[in-house]
Amino acid sequence: MSDAQIALDLTAIVAPVNRRLFGSFVEHLGRCVYDGIYEPTHPTANEDGFRLDVVDLVQELGSSTIRYPGGNFVSGYRWEDGVGPRSERPKRLDLAWHSLETNEVGLDEFARWCKLTGSELMMAVNLGTRGVLEALDVLEYANHPGGTALSDLRAANGSPEPYNVRMWCLGNEMDGPWQIGHMNAEDYGKLAARTASAMKMVDPKLELVVCGSSGSSMPTFGEWERVVLEHSYESVDYVSCHAYYQERKGDLGSFLASSLDMEYFIATVVTTADHVKNKLHSTKTVNLSFDEWNIWYLDEHNESGVITEGWPYAPRLLEDVYTVADAVVLGNLLITLLKNSDRVTSASLAQLVNVIAPIMTEPNGDAWRQTTFFPFAATSRLAKGEVIKPRITTAQYETDVYGPADLVDSVATFDRTSGTGAVFLVNRDQHESRTVEIDATALGATGILEALTLSDDDVYAKNTRDDQDRVGLVDNGSAGVVEGTITVTLPPVSWTALSFA
Ligand code: AHR
Secondary structure, three states, X not given: OOOEEEXXXXXXXXXXXXXXXXXXXXXXXXXXXXXXXXOOOOOOEOOOOEEHHHHHHHHHHOOOEEEEOOOHHHXXXXXXHHOXXXXXXXXXXXXXXXXXXXXXXXXXXXXXXXXXXXXXXEEEEOOOOOOHHHHHHHHHHHHOOOOOHHHHHHHHOOOOOOOOOOEEEEOOOOOXXXXXXXXXXXXXXXXXXXXXXXXXXXXXXXXXXXXXXXXXXXXXXOHHHHHHHHHHHHHOOEEEEEEEEOOOOOOHHHHHOOHHHHHHHHHHHHHXXXXXXXXXXXXXXXXEEEEEEEEOOHHHHHHOOOOOOOOOOOOOOOOOOOEHHHHHHHHHHHHHHHHOOOOEEEEEEEOOEOOOOOEEEOOOOOEEEOOOHHHHHHXXXXXXXXXXXXXEEEOEEEEOOOEEEEOEEEEEEEEOOOOEEEEEEEEOOOOOOEEEEEEOHHHOOOOEEEEEEEOOOOOOOEXXXXXXXOOOOEEOOOOEEEOOEEEEEEOOOXXXXXXXX
């Protein structure tokens, strides 16, 4: 007898697997750039100062689009500080993170790093303390082929070829009172619309992301999106969503069901965007860029009351060390993004290195994988073809925050060309293993290619500097196929990836 049943069929296709769902985020924050991806004195550093051991891990992670340079940082940033001879670049106060910004890494270096890692560069412009003109300037510098002041400057700085950046964020979290230059929805909506129209005069094919809410608990959530989109709808292509989750007050059950909030978030923003579309009699559809999502123990950071003394260079900020439970929730959030990939057409795990990140580094030392690295990397590697929303029959459990939640959640992908499929599953049960039967007869499943599970007797086990391989994926020997039906047993609090022929 199985504890849960899943049916897969080709009539429930959500969308083609979109590589942009596996994006990440590099912000000038703490040790993400400096002492993270960049450390010129590290034994593996290349001529730009980038650590090649980190590059290897980024490639293994399988991240696609990388959002840059912030985040809150972008609202005080002058992009031109980061180009030209390094010795002449100014040092500045970074007000967002109370740090010293040396500008050793800027757009040209980061574009080269993206090339090195095989990533697509996604840029954010500063609409907190700057406006239309500066957005046009950085666009010209980045994308114009040549023969103008700023494109020729790029060439003179060593990059004759334009970067051809397709996705641009119109500021960052402008709804948040913490944002430098924070605005109300009316003011931001008008500024975003003016900036977007001007940028599209340069290149109508740019993909522009207008700021949505920085969380579903913001008091203006929903209304912010409506007002901003009513001003900017025709000039933008995406509205952003940001969400961070954490276990609160020992309530693991609610934490494990965090993806229910993400579902609610997506449904609300889709409904609001479509409401504006219909109200304006528009024929185009604005999709969602979930360009910040992750686990973040933000309450603890806020409560710690630590005030940064002075203006340090590359301070250790937001260096959360993730547990098995955190990785299971992250894997579940990725399942949710895939299930909604008809409307969520871009996403960025925030962030990539050291700062709430799947990859950690020590100066002059190692780089290693956090627990959260594993579900992300395996999903990015195995999800191919088209996304299938499964029909799931499972028992539920009661959570304090979300009410009833399914014990098992899942999504699948199927690649008609190679005839291979993948199923991603979580078991949110804290005590019992659950055996799941997956009816994949419609897909002609004949054999298991891989079955990988992340779980541990200690759901709070972590990978640390001194114990870097404590947690990882292990083969799940229970997986098998009989006449098109796959059976697999999921340990308590676990994430599993299956691929089948
Ligand atoms: O990712 C960390 C911070 O979280 C970002 O700078 C900001 O956009 C968000 O509040």
